[in-house]
Amino acid sequence: MEEYKIKTIEEGLTKIEFPEFDKVSSDAPVFYNPHMELNRDLSILAIQVFQKEQKREINICDLFGGSGIRGIRYKNEIDGVGEISINDISETANHYEKHNIKLNNLEDIEVYQHDASMFLRMKRGEFDVIDIDPFGTPSPFLDSSGYCAKRNSLLCVTATDTSALCGTYKEPCIRKYNAKPYKSEYCHETGIRILAGFVALTLSKYAKCIDVKMSHSTEHYMRLYLEIKKGSKRTDETLNNIGYISHCKNCLHRQTSNGLASSIDAICPVCGEKLIHAGPLWLGPIQNGEFIQKMIEETENKKINSEKEALKLLNKCHDEANAPATFFDIHLICKTLKISAPKFDLILDELKKEGFIAVKTHFKPLGMKTDASIENIKNILIQLQSKI
Ligand SMILES: C[S@@+](CC[C@H](N)C(=O)[O-])C[C@H]1O[C@@H](n2cnc3c(N)ncnc32)[C@H](O)[C@@H]1O
Numbered sequence: 001m002e003e004y005k006i007k008t009i010e011e012g013l014t015k016i017e018f019p020e021f022d023k024v025s026s027d028a029p030v031f032y033n034p035h036m037e038l039n040r041d042l043s044i045l046a047i048q049v050f051q052k053e054q055k056r057e058i059n060i061c062d063l064f065g066g067s068g069i070r071g072i073r074y075k076n077e078i079d080g081v082g083e084i085s086i087n088d089i090s091e092t093a094n095h096y097e098k099h100n101i102k103l104n105n106l107e108d109i110e111v112y113q114h115d116a117s118m119f120l121r122m123k124r125g126e127f128d129v130i131d132i133d134p135f136g137t138p139s140p141f142l143d144s145s146g147y148c149a150k151r152n153s154l155l156c157v158t159a160t161d162t163s164a165l166c167g168t169y170k171e172p173c174i175r176k177y178n179a180k181p182y183k184s185e186y187c188h189e190t191g192i193r194i195l196a197g198f199v200a201l202t203l204s205k206y207a208k209c210i211d212v213k214m215s216h217s218t219e220h221y222m223r224l225y226l227e228i229k230k231g232s233k234r235t236d237e238t239l240n241n242i243g244y245i246s247h248c249k250n251c252l253h254r255q256t257s258n259g260l261a262s263s264i265d266a267i268c269p270v271c272g273e274k275l276i277h278a279g280p281l282w283l284g285p286i287q288n289g290e291f292i293q294k295m296i297e298e299t300e301n302k303k304i305n306s307e308k309e310a311l312k313l314l315n316k317c318h319d320e321a322n323a324p325a326t327f328f329d330i331h332l333i334c335k336t337l338k339i340s341a342p343k344f345d346l347i348l349d350e351l352k353k354e355g356f357i358a359v360k361t362h363f364k365p366l367g368m369k370t371d372a373s374i375e376n377i378k379n380i381l382i383q384l385q386s387k388i
């Protein structure tokens with residue numbers, strides 16, 4: 001093994017060492033990204049909540065180990081964990097994973113060197129939690145995850161190819177997720193829904209289906225926490241959540257249509273312009289309020305460095321749980337109306353007074369989720385503007 005200058009970091013209760021590098025990149029001898037600490041902290045909360053709900057010891061697979069930080073933190077910081085399997089295709093990564101297990105005095109962690117898909121194929125039904133954290137897209141590993149995942153298990157999925165999911169260019173999204181994206185003001189939500197839809201469709205061939213417990217889009221990545229259920233009838237039912245979002249870029253109206261091959265309106269019912277479609281994607285819930293509330297409460301029991309940021313995100317995701325798909329960008333609507341934006345909280349209050357759901361979203365600082373129509377929203381903005 002080559003001699004490297006070693007860097008030591010601490011996350012939660014865990015200490016990790018790996019070869020120092022100048023820039024976070026897949027070229028580093030062993031990959032470590034400090035910007036993913038929030039992702040790892042939230043994973044600890046989500047897996048702990050899952051373990052408590054299951055009321056049993058859980059075995060976890062850290063499929064793309066890198067320095068081993070996830071698997072090692074999961075063993076060190078989550079109660080009720082049995083065996084951990086850390087896998088990575090890189091021999092250097094394996095070396096540091098073993099080193100870091102010793103550094104933290106841990107037992108019941110095995111290190112493997114396999115291609116991720118091969119590993120999942122070999123270990124069918126052995127894991128209660130599978131954590132997929134690859135470079136870029138998780139797409140090539142989802143089929144074997146579907147094959148491996150057992151009934152009532154948790155699948156945690158990271159995607160860092162956000163430009164594909166958000167539709168900066170549509171071809172990569174079609175290639176990787178077999179879905180057409182659209183780069184609207186709410187494209188990060190469309191991206192999460194495309195990812196969830198692709199997982200649901202991929203797993204369905206194994207008669208497995210998803211129940212989204214929590215999801216978020218943060219900085220350069222998206223993350224999903226999915227409880228996996230089994231059964232063909234159940235899977236058929238959840239596939240009713242697959243559909244399309246249609247958007248009018250003239251008046252900003254949007255609508256959803258469930259079903260893979262259902263008929264979709266071509267023309268905006270508000271202004272008569274042509275609608276643009278994104279999908280197939282997941283139109284079912286992408287936040288579970290009860291699960292997220294338990295994650296919020298779990299922060300009391302854990303030492304996480306990102307606590308403030310984690311709580312801010314979790315509270316917003318919690319409030320989004322009962323809101324409909326997509327959100328409105330207040331600045332963009334005001335721009336089309338050629339008025340200045342009233343205070344955000346005033347807009348939310350006014351919509352709520354009129355009986356609508358109106359909440360902020362973690363996706364965008366001035367994003368608003370509501371069941372009000374674009375016409376309702378515009379009327380309220382004009383009324384509030386006239387009072388300024
Ligand atoms: C994004 S890093 C993992 C980071 C780690 N989970 C963390 O939180 O720090 C991706 C890792 O996957 C490994 N890898 C790449 N292709 C793989 C494959 N086909 N099968 C298994 N591991 C792979 C790389 O060696 C790298 O360590």
Ligand SMILES: [Zn+2]
Pocket residue numbers: 248249250251252253268269270271272273
């Ligand atoms: Zn329109």
